[in-house]
Amino acid sequence: MDLGDATLAAAACLVALPTLAWFAGRRGWPTFKYSVVGLAAGAIATPLSICLYLQFFTGPIRALVLGFPGLLLMAIHLGPGTAPLASHDIVENGAAGSWSVLGGIGWVRIASWAAVYAVVGAAFDLRNTRRQQRALPGGAVEQ
Secondary structure (H helix, E strand, O other), rough: OOOHHHHHHHHHHHHHHHHHHHHHHHHHHHHHHHHHHHHHHHHHHHHHHHHHHHHHHHHHHHHHHHHHHHHHHHHHHHHHHHOOOOOOHHHHHHHHHHHHOOHHHOOOOHHHHHHHHHHHHHHHHHHHHHHHHHHHHHHOOOO
């Protein structure tokens, strides 16, 4: 398995987390469905952007389809000072360099993006709850 296939497999595993959170949120916590999905999506945002960015080094089609979105996501989620350093580490050290970017402060970054995405999800949950309350007679929330 080469680098491109390995990072695609890692990206697929990362994308599975918010998908599972969606189904769990629908079943277990319908009122907090988007908050749960936002928390999961925020937790994978930084590692997923690195996995997608690694596609730049696998071929021209993958670079165009997956590498450019990965570069954009990496610039957003790693910040303006860290993204060029991460890019240099990835070019010099390959996959090992990409995961070294997340060491130390990376876990704080993952937790902060998870919190940001969870707050955005909570805003959607609040909006949906208010819509349901207006739609039902007497303002009761349907479970």
